[in-house]
Amino acid sequence: MAVAVDQGHGFKLFARPPRCNLQSFSQLDYKMLDFSQTKLTQSLEHAFEFTNIHKSFSTPCLSHVKDDYDPNKPRIEIIVGNSSPRVRALVAEVAIAMASGIIPEPVPSGLGGAYFLRAQNGDTIAVAKPIDEEPLAMNNPKGLAGRMLGQPGMKCSIRIGETGLRESAAYILDHDGFAGVPPTALVRFSHVKFNINSPESDPTPNCKVASLQRFVSHDSDAGDLGPSSFSVTSVHHIGILDVRLMNLDRHAGNILVRQGQDGYAGATTELVPIDHGFCLPESLDDPYFEWLHWPQASIPFSESEMEYISHLDPCKDAELLRSELPSIEESSIRVLVLCTIFLKRASAYGLCLAEIGEMMTREFCGGEESWSTLENLCMKAKASLEKGLSGGNDFIEKHCNRHEEKVDEMFQFDDEYEYDSDSSPTNGKPSKIARFLSMSVLDNNSKLCRLNDDRGSNSTTEVNVDGDERGDIDDNSNSNNNNLKASGLMRSLSYSVPNYNLDGQCIICFGEMDDEGWRLFLECFEKKLPKAFEERKSMGLSKQRLGSSCEF
Ligand SMILES: Nc1ncnc2c1ncn2[C@@H]1O[C@H](COP(=O)(O)OP(=O)(O)OP(=O)(O)O)[C@@H](O)[C@H]1O
Numbered sequence: 001m002a003v004a005v006d007q008g009h010g011f012k013l014f015a016r017p018p019r020c021n022l023q024s025f026s027q028l029d030y031k032m033l034d035f036s037q038t039k040l041t042q043s044l045e046h047a048f049e050f051t052n053i054h055k056s057f058s059t060p061c062l063s064h065v066k067d068d069y070d071p072n073k074p075r076i077e078i079i080v081g082n083s084s085p086r087v088r089a090l091v092a093e094v095a096i097a098m099a100s101g102i103i104p105e106p107v108p109s110g111l112g113g114a115y116f117l118r119a120q121n122g123d124t125i126a127v128a129k130p131i132d133e134e135p136l137a138m139n140n141p142k143g144l145a146g147r148m149l150g151q152p153g154m155k156c157s158i159r160i161g162e163t164g165l166r167e168s169a170a171y172i173l174d175h176d177g178f179a180g181v182p183p184t185a186l187v188r189f190s191h192v193k194f195n196i197n198s199p200e201s202d203p204t205p206n207c208k209v210a211s212l213q214r215f216v217s218h219d220s221d222a223g224d225l226g227p228s229s230f231s232v233t234s235v236h237h238i239g240i241l242d243v244r245l246m247n248l249d250r251h252a253g254n255i256l257v258r259q260g261q262d263g264y265a266g267a268t269t270e271l272v273p274i275d276h277g278f279c280l281p282e283s284l285d286d287p288y289f290e291w292l293h294w295p296q297a298s299i300p301f302s303e304s305e306m307e308y309i310s311h312l313d314p315c316k317d318a319e320l321l322r323s324e325l326p327s328i329e330e331s332s333i334r335v336l337v338l339c340t341i342f343l344k345r346a347s348a349y350g351l352c353l354a355e356i357g358e359m360m361t362r363e364f365c366g367g368e369e370s371w372s373t374l375e376n377l378c379m380k381a382k383a384s385l386e387k388g389l390s391g392g393n394d395f396i397e398k399h400c401n402r403h404e405e406k407v408d409e410m411f412q413f414d415d416e417y418e419y420d421s422d423s424s425p426t427n428g429k430p431s432k433i434a435r436f437l438s439m440s441v442l443d444n445n446s447k448l449c450r451l452n453d454d455r456g457s458n459s460t461t462e463v464n465v466d467g468d469e470r471g472d473i474d475d476n477s478n479s480n481n482n483n484l485k486a487s488g489l490m491r492s493l494s495y496s497v498p499n500y501n502l503d504g505q506c507i508i509c510f511g512e513m514d515d516e517g518w519r520l521f522l523e524c525f526e527k528k529l530p531k532a533f534e535e536r537k538s539m540g541l542s543k544q545r546l547g548s549s550c551e552f
Pocket residue numbers: 107109110111112113114127182213214215216217249253254256274275277
């Protein structure tokens with residue numbers, strides 16, 4: 001597929017470029033829209049040409065002026081999402097608003113930088129969230145700045161600067177608007193006033209990559225109301241999306257509520273899911289599902305929901321993400337595949353949304369967090385393969401790109417940990433998650449790790465993977481480094497071991513396997529599902545849900 005890239009004074013067609021990382025978005029598959037006032041018509045024509053926006057879309061009548069290109073005027077470019085007409089329409093509306101001189105209006109709520117964009121008539125049309133203003137990112141306007149793009153964010157399995165990508169992914173994967181994710185794109189704004197914490201240190205002060213989402217007018221969010229007024233369908237539809245995408249952040253504030261009147265039935269509410277930046281983690285993680293204990297989640301799926309689930313095709317979804325979001329990590333795509341398979345098998349077995357959600361959620365008991373059932377199943381499947389029980393004789397040698405560490409060694413830092421691959425994850429006490437010094441590891445290219453002492457200190461030291469310190473920031477850095485060396489982790493770092501997350505915690509990720517290894521793993525994983533479902537079914541519903549008195 002050819003793509004159009006703006007080269008300053010016009011477009012050039014390129015074949016789709018190869019996968020590249022976030023930093024190289026500027027060379028990616030842009031569909032450029034240039035929105036200086038006098039060039040608006042020309043720009044929209046380019047937009048129509050390259051994005052197939054229907055020409056009946058209302059545009060102001062402005063003259064063609066080829067030579068008035070002003071690189072300092074506000075512009076917006078679509079990076080991801082161009083294949084959706086609803087996204088293109090949204091971007092065109094925002095472009096028109098920008099041409100009329102609107103400036104982004106900071107949203108006070110939320111931890112990241114978010115801005116409302118208004119049309120000339122004052123209506124809010126979109127919400128923009130620059131990736132460098134995410135929580136912990138360098139230009140965060142809410143006092144949560146400090147880290148660089150690519151470092152671990154609020155969730156260790158999601159890097160800073162990649163939430164916008166995930167917001168787009170959620171929209172792309174919400175087939176037929178099943179859950180109602182508003183149209184969302186990843187865009188690049190030029191010469192638009194967003195927050196910059198220290199202008200002198202910013203190499204590209206006039207340019208920001210951001211997620212852009214259609215504003216949805218609403219009356220409240222789910223946190224303001226009890227769940228009793230929500231329809232079973234709307235809860236199920238959002239829940240199905242969250243399970244597929246392993247959403248780590250479905251809190252009540254991320255479900256907008258629109259009140260409506262529905263004839264004889266009286267008031268109805270529509271739920272609109274927003275804020276999908278913490279979906280599709282790079283490894284299995286602990287999802288947060290606000291709906292988990294809502295009574296609707298314990299109602300069996302309807303026929304049409306079962307049909308929707310049965311038509312979900314994890315391989316097609318994976319391909320879709322690879323083609324639409326070339327910079328998303330393969331390990332995140334594999335989490336999507338795994339969770340979709342899990343949802344399909346579990347629902348076909350007869351489990352309800354709450355049971356499925358519970359199996360994916362970690363247990364926190366007596367100050368300790370335990371693996372979720374899903375994580376335990378994956379651990380067992382990996383362990384089986386690595387022991388050659390179902391597959392090749394030496395799975396790791398054959399199928400793992402980074403094979404220096406084996407499963408057993410994941411727990412070398414937790415003396416109490418015992419892993420019994422033959423016992424059921426749901427039998428007896430759940431497996432404990434090995435916890436140790438929280439350590440943030442940059443990506444492979446940087447060859448740097450940043451240490452953050454979990455135990456209350458703000459100490460930060462940069463070391464290379466061989467252990468040489470690059471600079472002390474406070475007195476505790478040596479002890480951090482010693483802890484790290486003592487733990488043996490330094491050795492594993494140099495191999496970029498897949499068994500630790502970006503924050504140095506034990507994790508389960510799938511990025512290290514080659515295609516055949518991944519196929520074998522899934523086969524093994526699927527074989528283990530019926531027994532796990534049977535056990536879950538025999539446990540019955542939790543007291544908390546049974547005790548609820550919600551009516552539908
Ligand atoms: N599509 C939308 N339509 C209407 N309002 C929105 C939309 N997206 C975001 N908002 C509003 O903007 C606020 C901040 O957005 P959002 O929750 O996505 O940001 P955040 O910084 O990621 O938040 P959080 O810290 O809760 O994760 C929301 O509380 C909501 O009020």
